[in-house]
Amino acid sequence: MKISTDFIKELRKQSGAGIMECRNILIETEGDMAKALEFLKERSLFKAEEKKNRSALQGLVEAYIHTRGRIGAMVEVNCETDFAAQTDEFKELAHNLVLQVAAQNPQFISPEEAPEGAEIAAETDCLLCQPYIKNPDMTVQDIINEVIAKVGENIKVSQIARFALGE
Numbered sequence: 001m002k003i004s005t006d007f008i009k010e011l012r013k014q015s016g017a018g019i020m021e022c023r024n025i026l027i028e029t030e031g032d033m034a035k036a037l038e039f040l041k042e043r044s045l046f047k048a049e050e051k052k053n054r055s056a057l058q059g060l061v062e063a064y065i066h067t068r069g070r071i072g073a074m075v076e077v078n079c080e081t082d083f084a085a086q087t088d089e090f091k092e093l094a095h096n097l098v099l100q101v102a103a104q105n106p107q108f109i110s111p112e113e114a115p116e117g118a119e120i121a122a123e124t125d126c127l128l129c130q131p132y133i134k135n136p137d138m139t140v141q142d143i144i145n146e147v148i149a150k151v152g153e154n155i156k157v158s159q160i161a162r163f164a165l166g167e
Contacts, residue, residue, distance in 0.1 A: 003027060011036055054154040058082045062094035064102050069165070073102035076159040084153045093147045093155070096132075100140060101160050103133050109157050127160060 003026045011022040014037060021040070029035040059078035066072065077094045079085050100106075106127035108114045114126070122129040128141040135143075148155050 003031060007031065007033070011040075052154060054080055056080055056154045056156045059085050059155075059158075060091070060094055062091075062098045064095070064098040066102055071102055071165070072163045073098050074159075074161045075101055075157060078156045078158050079151065080153040084151045087151055089147050089150050090155070093144065096134065096143070097127075097140070097157060100130065100133055101127065101162050104130050105162050105164075106130060106160065109160060127157060 003023060007026060008019060008022045011026060011033060012019060014033075022036070025036045025039050026033075029039065056078040058081055059076065061074060061076050063074045064072065075094060075098045077090070077097060079090060084090055104124070104127075107125045108120065109126065110128045111120065111122050111126050114120045120126065124130065128139065128144070130140050132138045132140050132143050144155055144157070
């Protein structure tokens, strides 16, 4: 089956996957864009799972101060190399994560971080389990997994902090 270049570009734009990967998946799915996107999502989860035990000691700290200076937030996001930390995808992820922390005020990064016996609501209290503010159909962990697939490295959120005037 012959796949047009425009079709490959569209899938690449929507998924962030490589050109050859998009071409091959479109051939495999006989040009079905929805099925191709679903397959790419499954592959990105698989890629993220493969990398989760790798050391992530590089990265950056992103800060955000809301208009009028009444709310501020900071996140430390780590990856495997300084090269990956300087990519636009990684920087955008860090910025979006700090916006998520400022807007949603998670108390913990993940349920595993919560004190034993503490009663928490994972969807509201844990950053990685929260619905992503820019796309509530996905969790924050889903967004991180997509970036892991794009940059090819493990990514972890190490620290979060949120400050609000008067709290």
